Amino acid sequence: MPRRLLLGVLLMLLPLFAQASGFSRLGELADKGFLIGAEARLLDSGEALGAIEPERQLSPASVSKVYLAAAALDRWGPQHRFTTHLVSLADPDADGVLHGDLVLDGGGDPMLTSEDLWRLTQRLHQAGVRRVEGQLIVSQWRYGPVECITTDRCQAHSRVANAYSALLSSAGVNHGSWCVSVAPAPEPGDPARITNCDSQAPIVGIDNRVVTQPDDSGTRLNAERVLRDSGDVMVVSGQISTNARPRSIYRASSDPARQSAATLLAMLEQAGIGVRDGAGVSATQPPAEARSLAEVESEPLQELLLxxxxxxxxxxxxxxxLNLVASPRAGLVEAGGALETFVAGLPDHGPVTLRSGSGLTPENRTSAAGVTALLESMYRRPALFPSFVAALQSPANGVMRFLRRGSATFQQHVMLKTGTLNQPVAVRAVGGYFRTRGGQWGVFAALVNGTATTPWLNWRQVLDPLAADLEAMIDAH
Incomplete structure (x- = not known):
């Protein structure tokens, strides 16, 4: 009886083993204690090529961004643009004097740059404005400052050594980060020359601790943005060779709206447009009767998503x-809710928890089956699919160099998005499309999560076995 019982159990489990065999190499991570959810299948035939607990809810990290991309394309379409305005209740008089405040109405452009602010400045000058007898006000009434709900962003308010933890505002510029340029002095031993990237006038404080060294001595720079009583300060240390080219360093600002105000004010003054009362920030929507004096549009949404x-x-x-939320003053919880509402309309997706579009929030949860359901839904929408798939990376040609591994088959037949988190547990997640040797389209997702007791997880441990498993699927069809 025990032998017959064992045989019966094995027969019942055969379909599960057959599915998991498609990810035989990736599945070895389970032996080290990692939690895995994976699925791969062909789209037109629906044939399952492999699965490891595809319904398991796991953290997708930055694979969350494929949900954001799909929801944004669904809401606005590939050619949507965000508009930023300079508005005022006043008109310039015959002498070019604006008797009132000048308001930057932040339109939520996620890629608003210094170049855009300079174009606004030139168009304001073209409109005849030469002086503002009031204040420059940056209005972030749509959203901002957005409450931080992740450790990185909360700590970034006071000090930060990266740009990816930038805080959020509908009037943020340059991805919410300051930029300084470090160049060598003519003589070794002298302090390096450090200036703001966007203005000759100082718009962020600089604590210069970089020493110029002789030719070919090497360049080693460290930078941290700290918030002091005087405002944001870029503390830069290290060395730079006399024959080195200037280096640009980016660090998140403590307040992206105030960063925009300081940057735009410097540009106005550089263009000869004086502002009597300086710059400030507001969360109040400009009056409906305010007139647009200058405006600039973002790149199309398909370019923003890329x-x-x-x-x-x-x-x-x-x-x-945040732009997906209809009501003003939204936070990331509301933004995640807008994404969840979109996912609820996807066929066969299943449960999902999204607290951000970025995936920085460790509470985000989905399944491998959910990710492939999303990918299939976009494949079935021919008007949106080209823009969606173009935002993914080909390992052979993508900007992320760590993806350039595996065989030529993996390199050239796959388009994917990766996700990485290291706290509170290690997360390495991947989702995307593949084309088989016979030209069939397939979707795949692999979510690997650590636990408090699992060892460190690097990308080689995930990508190498995943690439081998996908290569076998691609070659077999």
Whole structure:
């Protein structure tokens, strides 16, 4: 009886083993204690090529951005643009004097840049404005400052050593980050020359601790943005060779709306447009009767999504998610709710928890089956699919160099999005499309989560076996 019982159990489990065999190499991570959810299938035939607990709810990290991309395309379409305005209740008089405040109405453009602010400045000058007898006000009434709900962003208010933890505002510029340029002095031993990237006038404080060294001595720079009583300060240390080219360093600002105000004010003054009362920030919507004096449009949404997903830009992803919320003053919880509402309309998706569009929030949860359901839904929408799939990376040609591994088959037959978290547990997640040797389209997802007791997990441990498993599927069909 025990032998017959064992045989019966094995027969019942055969379908599960057959499915899991498609991810035989990836599945070995389970032996080390990692939690895995994986699924791969062909789209037109529906044939299942492999699965490991595909319904298991796991953290997708930045694979969350494919949900954001799909929801944004569904809401606005590929050619949508965000508009930023300079408005005022006053008109310039014959002498070019604006008797009133000048308001930057932040339109939620996730890729608003210094170049855009400079174009606004030139168009304001073209409109005849030469002086503002009032204040420059940056209005972030749509959203901002957005409450931080992740450790990285909360800590970034006071000090930060990266750009990816940038805080959020509908009037943020340059992905919410300051930029300084470090160049060598003419003589070794002298302090390096450090200036703002966007203005000759100082718009962020600089604490210069970089020493110029002789030719070919090497360049090693460290930078941290700290908030002091005087405002944001970029503390830069290290060395730079006399024959080195200037280096640009980006660090998240403590307040993206105030960063925009300081940057635009410097540009106005550089263009000869004086502002009597300086710059400030407001959360109040400009009056309906305010007239637009200058405006600038963003790149089309399909271009924004390419930048967002290719570079896994957290600032852009969460800005776009916040724009999905209809009511003003939204936070990331509401933005996640808008994404969940979109997912609820997807066939066969199943449960999902999204607290951000970026995936920085460790509470995000979905399943491998959910990710492939989303990918299939976009494949079935021919008007949106080209823009959606173009935002993913080909391992052979993508900007993320760590993807350039595996065989030529994996390199050239796969388009994917990755996700990485290291706290509170290690997360390595991948989802995307593949084309088989016979030209069939397939979808796949692999979510690997650590636990408090699992060892460190690097991308080689996930990508190498996953690439081998996908290569076998691609070659077999």
């Amino acid at each position: 930048r967002t997903l290719n570079h896994s830009n957290n600032f852009m992803a969460d800005q776009l998610a």
